[in-house]
Amino acid sequence: MLKILNKAYNEFIMEMFQKGASPFRCSNSIFKEEYMGEKRYIISDASKMLNVESHVLRYWEEELEIKIPRNEMGHRYYTEGNIESLRKVRDLKKQGYSLKAIKNMINPKKGARENKESNERLTVRQPISLMEVREKKAGVENCYQEVPEAMSGSVQSVVQNMTQSNGQNAESTGLKLEQFQNLMNKVVSKALKESTTNLGKELSDNVSENVLKGMNYMMRVQDEKEEERYRKLDELMRNKQKLSRREKRKKAKAEKLLLKNKKKGMAHFGKKPQTT
Numbered sequence: 678m679l680k681i682l683n684k685a686y687n688e689f690i691m692e693m694f695q696k697g698a699s700p701f702r703c704s705n706s707i708f709k710e711e712y713m714g715e716k717r718y719i720i721s722d723a724s725k726m727l728n729v730e731s732h733v734l735r736y737w738e739e740e741l742e743i744k745i746p747r748n749e750m751g752h753r754y755y756t757e758g759n760i761e762s763l764r765k766v767r768d769l770k771k772q773g774y775s776l777k778a779i780k781n782m783i784n785p786k787k788g789a790r791e792n793k794e795s796n797e798r799l800t801v802r803q804p805i806s807l808m809e810v811r812e813k814k815a816g817v818e819n820c821y822q823e824v825p826e827a828m829s830g831s832v833q834s835v836v837q838n839m840t841q842s843n844g845q846n847a848e849s850t851g852l853k854l855e856q857f858q859n860l861m862n863k864v865v866s867k868a869l870k871e872s873t874t875n876l877g878k879e880l881s882d883n884v885s886e887n888v889l890k891g892m893n894y895m896m897r898v899q900d901e902k903e904e905e906r907y908r909k910l911d912e913l914m915r916n917k918q919k920l921s922r923r924e925k926r927k928k929a930k931a932e933k934l935l936l937k938n939k940k941k942g943m944a945h946f947g948k949k950p951q952t953t
Contacts, residue, residue, distance in 0.1 A: 717754040726760060727767055732911035733904050737766055740776045740903075741783065775896035 724731045738745055743762060745753050755763075762783070769779045 716757055717748075718756075718760065720753050720755070723755040723760060723763070727763055729763075729767055730908060730911075732907040734763065735911075736904055736907045737763065737776070740900075741766065741780050773897065775893055776900050777896050778893065 718726070720731050720734060724734060727734070737743065743759070745755065745759060748754050765783065766779055769782070770776075774782070
């Protein structure tokens with residue numbers, strides 16, 4: 678039986694060496710497996726390199742749909758490219774971006790240059806303050822009130838000057854100037870309406886940007902809650918595994934003690950009584 682096990686073990690070692698992956702190749706600090714010249718890292722080492730918890734990495738992979746390869750045994754392994762992509766995700770998270778925004782920005786087929794352009798396109802301009810909007814609105818309303826009064830006073834002044842200087846009929850002159858006043862009122866009203874429309878559009882843009890900021894904040898809060906849920910789930914699984922191993926050790930110890938006591942009992946009853 679021992680010869681068969683040794684033969685199977687030797688065949689396994691030879692197969693691993695033929696594939697190019699040595700089961701004994703590791704370093705003191707970071708476990709690395711090289712396969713066809715490619716460095717592979719397990720999840721705990723990737724977590725240390727990125728200074729990010731393992732459960733957070735798994736959450737990012739799921740939400741961002743990052744495909745992490747697996748080895749023949751089904752375990753995750755990270756390449757240098759995977760580490761670099763996750764490092765970009767970590768940096769963007771530190772800048773305050775939500776995972777949804779990061780998902781739209783990251784495209785592994787395009788280089789870092791296009792990712793930078795995406796970052797610049799997502800930059801939100803500073804919105805105007807509510808006080809400035811109110812002041813502009815009040816200014817437009819004052820214009821609506823002041824322009825007709827100013828136009829009326831100007832027309833009366835012009836009528837008096839023309840009547841006194843030229844001796845023309847005040848009634849005909851006033852009629853012409855009244856027509857002129859109506860025309861000017863239409864021009865000014867149109868200009869004020871355009872100004873109001875622009876102000877409304879600016880206010881709408883301001884509200885839209887505030888809504889987007891609010892949605893981005895809510896998504897960040899949701900991301901943090903999901904990360905916390907993954908952390909608790911990961912901790913629960915680890916504790917369960919520790920408890921299971923502890924129970925197995927206790928059970929093995931109890932069985933060993935029971936077997937030892939059983940042997941002692943058999944040895945005790947197996948002794949022949951001494952004769953005097």
